[in-house]
Amino acid sequence: MNTLTVKDGTAVNRLLVAVGQEDSLAGYRILEMPTGFPALVKELAWRAVAADASKAGRPWQLHMRRDERAEPTGPVIVMEARTGADAALLAVLPVPARNFGCIADAMARELNMKGTYQFYVQVLSSDDPFVGEWDDRRRGDADFEIVADTGSELVLPGGFTASPGTERRTVDPADGDWLRCVFTAGAFGEFIAAAETEHSVERHWAGAGHVELSDGVYRAVIERLVELPAEAAGKAWVVTRGRDWSRCQAGIGDALVAYLHLHPREIETRPIRPAPSSNDAVIAWNIETSTPNLAVYPIALFGATADAAAGDVAAHGYVNGLLKRIPLEVTHDE
Amino acid sequence: MNKIGQELTFKILGGKSVRGKIRNANASLASVAETLARRSGLAGTYECLDPDGQVLAPECRLSDLPTDTITLAPELTPAFRASCGFPAG
Numbered sequence: 001m002n003t004l005t006v007k008d009g010t011a012v013n014r015l016l017v018a019v020g021q022e023d024s025l026a027g028y029r030i031l032e033m034p035t036g037f038p039a040l041v042k043e044l045a046w047r048a049v050a051a052d053a054s055k056a057g058r059p060w061q062l063h064m065r066r067d068e069r070a071e072p073t074g075p076v077i078v079m080e081a082r083t084g085a086d087a088a089l090l091a092v093l094p095v096p097a098r099n100f101g102c103i104a105d106a107m108a109r110e111l112n113m114k115g116t117y118q119f120y121v122q123v124l125s126s127d128d129p130f131v132g133e134w135d136d137r138r139r140g141d142a143d144f145e146i147v148a149d150t151g152s153e154l155v156l157p158g159g160f161t162a163s164p165g166t167e168r169r170t171v172d173p174a175d176g177d178w179l180r181c182v183f184t185a186g187a188f189g190e191f192i193a194a195a196e197t198e199h200s201v202e203r204h205w206a207g208a209g210h211v212e213l214s215d216g217v218y219r220a221v222i223e224r225l226v227e228l229p230a231e232a233a234g235k236a237w238v239v240t241r242g243r244d245w246s247r248c249q250a251g252i253g254d255a256l257v258a259y260l261h262l263h264p265r266e267i268e269t270r271p272i273r274p275a276p277s278s279n280d281a282v283i284a285w286n287i288e289t290s291t292p293n294l295a296v297y298p299i300a301l302f303g304a305t306a307d308a309a310a311g312d313v314a315a316h317g318y319v320n321g322l323l324k325r326i327p328l329e330v331t332h333d334e
Numbered sequence: 335m336n337k338i339g340q341e342l343t344f345k346i347l348g349g350k351s352v353r354g355k356i357r358n359a360n361a362s363l364a365s366v367a368e369t370l371a372r373r374s375g376l377a378g379t380y381e382c383l384d385p386d387g388q389v390l391a392p393e394c395r396l397s398d399l400p401t402d403t404i405t406l407a408p409e410l411t412p413a414f415r416a417s418c419g420f421p422a423g
Contacts, residue, residue, distance in 0.1 A: 035350075035375040106377075138373070143361035143396070144342070146354040151346070151374055204410065228410065242381030242407030243389055249347050259410075279411055282378040286408040289375045290348035 013062040013152075014124040014131050015077070017100060019107045021117045027107055030124060030134045033062055033079075035151040037103065039288040039318035040079070040095065042157075046294055047178075048081040048091035049156050050213045055090060056158035058083055064123045067094070074098060077121060083156075090156075097121045099321035102281075157292050159254060160211040171309050172328035181258070181296035181315035181328045182212070182221045188330045190225050191260060192309060195300035198262050202238050204228050206248055207258025211293050219329075220257040220296040220317070237279070249290055256291040259283060260298045274299040274314040281323055284316075294318065298328065342396070345405045346374045356396050363399065364392035371406050380408040 015036060018028040034041050041062060049056045063080045075097040081090040097120075104119035124131050168182060183191065187207070194203060209223040228248055230238035249256065261280070263272050276284060276297060287295045296317045304312035315328040338356055344367065345351045352370050367382050382390040383405040390404060 035373065038375050143356075143358040144354050144366045144369075145357050146352055146370075147341070148353040149351075149373075151350045151352070230410075237411060240410040242379075242409045243383055243387055245410050246347060246381075246383055246405060246407035247387055283408075283410050285375075285377045286410070289346060289350075290408075292348070 012064050012123060012125045014126055014128070015064065015100070016122045016124055017103050017107065017119060018121075019104050019111065019113065019117055019119045021113060021115070026113055026117070027111050029103070029107060030131060031103065032152055033064070034154060035289075037100070037321065039285070039294070040093075040321045041154070042288065042292070042294055043318060043320070044079050044081050044091055044093045045154070045156050046213070046218055047093060049158070049160070050216055050218060051091055053160075053162055053213065055083065055156050056160075058156050060090065060154050060156050061087065062154060063087070066097070066121070066123050075121075077123060081156075093320070095321050102321075157211075159292075160213050162213055164212065164214040166331045166333050168329040168331050170327060170329050172314050172325075174314070174325040174327050176319060176324065176326050178216070178218060179294060179296070179317045179319055179326045180217060180219045181298055181317065181326055182219045183298075183328075183330045184209075184221065184223050185331055185333060187222045187225055189306070191298065191300060192304060192306045192313070195262055195302065195304040195313070196306075199302050200264075201230075201232065202262050202264070204230060204238070204240070204259065204261035206252055206256060207260055207296075207298075208252045208255040209257045210255065211257065218294060220293060221331075222258045222260075222296075222298075225260065226252060254292055256287070256295065257293050258296045258298065259287045260300075263299050263301050265301050265303065272301070274301055274312065275325065276316055276323055284318070284323055288318065296326065297323070337397070341402065342399070343403045344370045344374075345403065346376065347405070347407060350374060359395065359397035361396050362392065363390055363394045363396065363404070366396065367392070367404070367406060374406065376406060376408055378408060378411065380406050383407050 013033045015031045020026045060083045065078050067076045067078050073096045076094045079093045100121050108117050205225040205227050207222040209221045212219040228240045229244045230240045296315050298315040300313045316323050317326045340356050343353045384401045
């Protein structure tokens with residue numbers, strides 16, 4: 001096991017991701033995890049307040065270590081949330097190293113790599129000289145010198161409800177005991193009504209609502225749908241300009257808990273499921289940078305009805321670094 | 335007109351920001367914004383906005399920027415086509 005000693009005030013929050021082919025290194029990055037993988041760091045923070053709600057609003061530190069484990073998980077990056085001068089442990093999240101594949105994938109694409117490639121992840125301490133060299137190279141840009149960056153500051157989230165909320169019915173009983181997508185009855189009715197009548201455009205919405213934490217479960221409760229202005233950009237895809245998304249996000253603020261959209265039932269005769277495409281995953285990544293909440297991503301197929309919702313509607317969310325299908329529930333109240 | 339040494343602040347939706355100093359006033363907004371967008375965890379395409387939400391031209395030189403606060407606002411493109419990738423840090 002690769003162990004790094006926790007030092008007072010020294011966060012261990014850097015991750016080296018290297019990619020290569022045929023035993024030859026092609027490139028590497030050193031990520032500062034709060035901005036390098038926002039959804040993963042947020043999940044750890046929310047698990048920490050789920051374990052102890054009294055810690056909400058406190059500053060915290062991210063500590064990581066690589067743990068060599070046998071299959072089926074293989075090597076694991078153990079992420080820990082710690083707080084205070086004594087670095088008291090709040091929560092632990094073991095993440096299989098393979099779950100950082102999306103980072104490696106983007107690197108491979110940037111490097112124009114073809115075919116099969118390998119990637120490797122390793123934890124680095126923020127006071128590692130290698131990290132210092134990396135930061136110096138990136139800070140000393142010839143055009144613009146960075147003097148302050150708030151992206152690395154970590155504060156445990158608050159603004160959630162601790163009660164279990166009203167009774168719910170399950171629309172999609174996906175596996176998972178942590179993250180749930182919940183609609184109020186009115187919001188679900190609006191979403192399904194839009195899907196039922198749509199046959200050509202991937203309409204999309206921001207979901208405003210609140211977060212419920214109870215019994216170790218995180219529920220993103222969608223109360224209101226805010227339709228996003230969109231321009232048709234091609235067959236079965238639309239674009240919302242940054243200026244329009246910025247205006248929408250400013251209006252919702254910390255109540256942003258979801259991004260919803262519709263899918264056609266097939267693309268060029270290929271059946272499509274209510275699951276995120278690679279473009280949808282890019283949106284999810286950016287949504288996660290713009291809200292302190294763990295967001296959820298419901299998708300409904302064109303023509304979905306309330307009666308046939310199961311199979312035609314599904315929700316996904318980031319769990320352990322992967323965009324996975326999660327349980328979808330609807331409350332009974334209006 | 336912005337000068338060498340003048341500070342600019344780049345904001346990311348959600349409250350985070352990066353503040354820095356101009357070293358090359360002739361550099362384009364696009365070149366600086368691209369680096370900061372990836373550093374800040376944004377993926378895909380985005381627009382640079384002034385505080386009123388107006389779009390700033392990517393080719394605009396830092397010396398010609400009408401504001402010292404720029405927001406990086408990602409574009410949302412739901413589609414069933416593999417095109418954009420995640421940031422790599």
